[in-house]
Amino acid sequence: MWHFYMGRDLDNEKFKEKLASAASMPKDVVLGAAVVTIVGCQEVCIENYRGIIEYTDVLIRVQTKGCQIRLQGKNLQIEYYTNDEMKITGRICSLEYCK
Known part of the structure; x- marks a missing residue:
């Protein structure tokens, strides 16, 4: 079971980093870094x-x-x-x- 916590910037950024890594997408594209x-x-x-x-x-x-x-x-x-x-x-x- 997956749990997502919305409203927390830090949790959201960590999630995006994991998503970018799992999808083999560049972090600058996903995170806007x-x-x-x-x-x-x-x-x-x-x-x-x-x-x-x-x-x-x-x-x-x-x-x-x-x-x-x-x-x-x-x-x-x-x-x-x-x-x-x-x-x-x-x-x-x-x-x-x-x-």
């Missing part, structure tokens, strides 16, 4: 983002479904962005995930 691709220290691509919170040449903050991504560096610029993907270039010194 951000996909971050780092190429060296000069390029970052972020998929499944929700919005740009702050944008300067030393700091870029991006909101995703589950957290905020904070990039610090020098000469940072958003090379391009679409509704669900962006490419950031410059000298990337740090990338952190914040709640």
Whole structure:
């Protein structure tokens, strides 16, 4: 017998993760999780983002479904962005995930 608890975000996320794993589906598709691709220290691509919170040449903050991504560096610029993907270039010194 299966028991499902609705209304709890954590239980719902765990269920979705198990479902994605069982169905061999990518977690970014099922969970809407951000996909971050780092190429060296000069390029970052972020998929499944929700919005740009702050944008300067030393700091870029991006909101995703589950957290905020904070990039610090020098000469940072958003090379391009679409509704669900962006490419950031410059000298990337740090990338952190914040709640």
